Every structure is written in C-alpha cells, then in structure tokens.
Amino acid sequence: MPNSHSYMNEDEIDDELKCIICHQPFHEPVTSVKCHHTFCKECITNWMRQESSCPVCRIHSNREDYQLNQSRVLRNQLDRLNVRCDACHEISIQR
Template sequence: MGTCGHTFCHVCISQWVARQSTCPTCRMRTSTEDFRPISTRIVLNQLERLLMKCKRCNKTHIQRGNISEHEQQCPNQTVSCPAFNIKCP
C-alpha cells in the first residue's frame, strides 16, 4: 500500500514507478520505497481467497492460499533430474 492509500501488486507497482514515479491511480509523486506490504488481516484473508489458474496444468478455481499445495500435487509439475550435476544426457 502506498502513502496515498492505493494498493497494487508489488511487481506491477515496481515496474510502474520505475517508469513514472507516480501512483497510477492519483498521480501523487512516489517511489518504490513508499509502498509497503499489506498487513491488515481482513485484506490478507480476502487475497488468499482469490481464485487462480495453474500455469502448468490449466486447472482453474484454485484459491491463492492453496496454490502451493496444488503445485506439489500438480500432474505437470517440474521435476529436476537427480543426475543433472553429472550432465546426464
């Protein structure tokens, strides 16, 4: 959340402020350091209930708070080769 009270995704606001140095909503002069993580429990709870889509298997309607659990069980999860360090073909 910025000093102006507007809230954005960290990645998105960092990219915006690097180009514009303003809040995208109210155009107040700002910097990346002016934005702090949200710590209000009610907002965090709402964010955890947002529905997402897995980029690997395209399953939809996964709650944001459960995405890590899904990633561990995803049928298309990335598995690293145990012989990678010896350059196994």
C-alpha cells in the first residue's frame, strides 16, 4: 500500500500485523466475516476484482464479506509502529 511514511525496523514488525497480499502493516484493516482473515481494505478490494476467494484459505467470498476491523487492540498495535515521514523526513514517530 502506498503511504506517506516508511516503517522503522520493518523486519521487526510482527507478521500478524501485516497483510498477506502487500506484506506491509495493515492499512484500513478489514476482516472476513466467514473465515476471519484480515487484509488491507484496498488490497482485498483489488484481489476480489480477479478472485472470488480468500487469499489465505480459499473459502468462497465476495467484497461484502469483508468488514472494517473494529479491534481496538489491533488498531493500537498498528498505531504504535514507528515510522519515518516521507514528506518531512522526521523519524521515530508513531503512524
């Protein structure tokens, strides 16, 4: 996903916080109501234009099966990731 920031220590970011499609930390995470896998909203939208299944488990699904992830824990973990602003180059700020 294109962002206006780069992640600091990207290799240390837990894979559970990354989208299996873009391999970046979730941006606007959405979760399947059927299989509970989570992806970036834009990633799964693009995926569903070509496929009709979950990229992880291949269960049949459509765009309506993915809802904004409401987990405060997930959002807090993502918001605590340190980033560098690509515009001003400030480092070690939270996203």
